[in-house]
Amino acid sequence: MAIDSRELTEHTGPELxxxxxxxxxxxxxxxxxxxxxWGVVAKPSARGLTMxxxxxxxxxxxxxxxxxxxxxxxxxxxxxxxxxxxYLLNRKSDVWAQNVSELxxxxxxxxxxxxxxxxxxxxxPLDPDVEHAMCQLCTLLTEVEMIxxxxxxxxxxxxxxDFVEAKMFLGTxxxxxxxxxxxxxxxxxxxxxxxxxxxxxxxxLLRTILQAKSFTQASALLHLLGEGFVLDIFRQGELIxxxxxxxxxxxxxxxxxxxxxxxxxxxLRQAVEADPDVAExxxxxxxxxxxxxxxxxxQPEVFTALAVLLAGGTANVEEKGFPLLQQLMAKMFTSYLxxxxxxxxxxxxxxxxPLEMMGIDRTKLEVA
Amino acid sequence: xxxxxxxxxxxxxxxxxxxxxxxxxxxxxxPEIYQDLGWCDMxxxxxxRRDSAAPFAVALRLREYGCEQVTMFEPGGPEKLDCWLVGDxxxxxxxxxNIAANGMAAGxxxxxxxxxxxxxxxxxxxxxxxxxxxxxxxxxxxCVFDAAASCATARQGE
Numbered sequence: 001m002a003i004d005s006r007e008l009t010e011h012t013g014p015e016l017x018x019x020x021x022x023x024x025x026x027x028x029x030x031x032x033x034x035x036x037x038w039g040v041v042a043k044p045s046a047r048g049l050t051m052x053x054x055x056x057x058x059x060x061x062x063x064x065x066x067x068x069x070x071x072x073x074x075x076x077x078x079x080x081x082x083x084x085x086x087y088l089l090n091r092k093s094d095v096w097a098q099n100v101s102e103l104x105x106x107x108x109x110x111x112x113x114x115x116x117x118x119x120x121x122x123x124x125p126l127d128p129d130v131e132h133a134m135c136q137l138c139t140l141l142t143e144v145e146m147i148x149x150x151x152x153x154x155x156x157x158x159x160x161x162d163f164v165e166a167k168m169f170l171g172t173x174x175x176x177x178x179x180x181x182x183x184x185x186x187x188x189x190x191x192x193x194x195x196x197x198x199x200x201x202x203x204x205l206l207r208t209i210l211q212a213k214s215f216t217q218a219s220a221l222l223h224l225l226g227e228g229f230v231l232d233i234f235r236q237g238e239l240i241x242x243x244x245x246x247x248x249x250x251x252x253x254x255x256x257x258x259x260x261x262x263x264x265x266x267x268l269r270q271a272v273e274a275d276p277d278v279a280e281x282x283x284x285x286x287x288x289x290x291x292x293x294x295x296x297x298x299q300p301e302v303f304t305a306l307a308v309l310l311a312g313g314t315a316n317v318e319e320k321g322f323p324l325l326q327q328l329m330a331k332m333f334t335s336y337l338x339x340x341x342x343x344x345x346x347x348x349x350x351x352x353x354p355l356e357m358m359g360i361d362r363t364k365l366e367v368a
Numbered sequence: 369x370x371x372x373x374x375x376x377x378x379x380x381x382x383x384x385x386x387x388x389x390x391x392x393x394x395x396x397x398x399p400e401i402y403q404d405l406g407w408c409d410m411x412x413x414x415x416x417r418r419d420s421a422a423p424f425a426v427a428l429r430l431r432e433y434g435c436e437q438v439t440m441f442e443p444g445g446p447e448k449l450d451c452w453l454v455g456d457x458x459x460x461x462x463x464x465x466n467i468a469a470n471g472m473a474a475g476x477x478x479x480x481x482x483x484x485x486x487x488x489x490x491x492x493x494x495x496x497x498x499x500x501x502x503x504x505x506x507x508x509x510x511c512v513f514d515a516a517a518s519c520a521t522a523r524q525g526e
Contacts, residue, residue: 046431046432047407047432099497106406106407106504109406109407110405110406110407110504111406231503235480235483235484235503236484237480238476238478238480238481238484239476239481239484247478251480251506251507251510252507254480254503254506255503255504255505255506255507257503258500258503258504258506259504261500262497262500262504265500266497328484331484342495
């Protein structure tokens with residue numbers, strides 16, 4: 001909002017000098033005239049002063065369309081002639097999610113350290129096949145996790161500063177994903193196995209996500225599809241972990257990933273509600289993304305490593321590993337379709353994932 | 369005649385509000401554990417289907433680093449919960465028995481595993497955000513349930 005000189009309050013205090021000691025004209029408008037919400041007090045809640053607590057008065061009003069493209073804090077008085085930052089995402093529906101402030105605070109409260117919160121010293125020598133499988137999975141996860149940092153980082157500077165809470169949340173996501181990259185790289189190296197085979201299919205998926213044309217398409221590919229699948233892998237951490245060390249690693253990462261998926265799901269819902277035509281854009285992105293992720297999940301090095309971990313070794317991989325993995329994959333795709341529904345995108349009829357091949361009866365899909 | 373070795377068993381019936389009150393008490397007695405994990409605001413229900421009785425259903429009101437309230441509720445009633453976990457009483461007994469024996473849930477008896485397999489215990493909720501909370505606060509929830517180990521006593525197996 002530009003300063004409106006007609007709103008200047010009457011100067012009631014002592015006369016203020018108009019010229020400074022070195023002869024420059026002085027500006028006292030911040031003291032006497034700015035249209036601020038003087039007297040509006042943000043009160044801390046039990047856990048401190050949260051972003052929700054400071055969303056008071058006009059400061060809590062998020063514009064549907066940002067009136068300016070500056071870095072001026074929302075709610076401040078913006079002088080005429082401030083530079084245009086060239087932001088591209090200027091509509092609330094471009095980036096917002098109704099839960100974004102809560103998710104930001106939650107992210108800050110639930111940060112953890114890959115250095116000290118995982119009991120690395122308690123790792124035990126494992127059966128070599130299981131160690132190989134864990135290292136192969138960690139290679140994949142190290143490869144894919146950074147996309148969820150790179151992608152928000154790519155878009156972050158294009159987001160209008162009026163949606164600062166969304167920018168702050170995306171900042172936490174970047175930090176979370178750095179930590180995931182760190183923890184899986186550390187696990188690969190901490191027990192003598194090391195990094196194994198990177199994937200061509202993996203790289204194709206990452207490129208598809210990174211090259212999305214809009215943030216909303218990118219969010220659909222990243223939060224809904226990519227992170228949704230990774231979240232399900234982390235959930236499987238309970239079954240694939242050979243020791244409590246890996247269990248903790250997956251459990252901590254799962255909480256972070258669930259936040260990202262929660263943001264994406266409600267962001268997409270907000271985008272579709274604001275403009276139903278956006279749904280088709282999201283569908284188009286997912287048409288491509290689903291094909292790529294279906295290939296990725298069937299990629300031999302991914303499939304076999306997960307199956308060995310589920311079987312607890314290579315001996316029972318056919319009897320136990322493959323059937324269990326097939327069952328879990330069906331759940332992964334079912335969860336993904338349910339998330340799409342929650343986001344306001346019905347993919348049940350349109351999905352290109354071979355549901356029947358995976359034993360999923362699409363007529364019986366239940367939205368959780 | 370030989371006797372089986374001493375095992376840890378739950379001292380309080382699984383389908384009783386006393387157990388969940390004890391879990392709440394444990395949680396409130398150890399804020400340092402939960403502060404490390406980060407705050408948790410959610411209302412979660414636990415529903416145990418029983419063969420010969422109405423389901424046992426209890427709700428935990430988790431706020432900050434503690435549990436503010438434990439109440440019984442009627443499944444399908446007006447209780448406003450973020451999500452609830454539903455399973456047969458036997459599955460819950462198995463889970464709590466595992467916690468009692470190991471000091472914490474082990475193997476396939478963690479909440480996340482049980483929900484993942486789906487045929488054991490299911491997570492349900494009225495909307496997307498509620499169900500997501502189960503995963504977002506999973507470490508906290510697991511700690512709350514693992515505290516059942518402190519309600520266990522050593523007993524000679526029969």
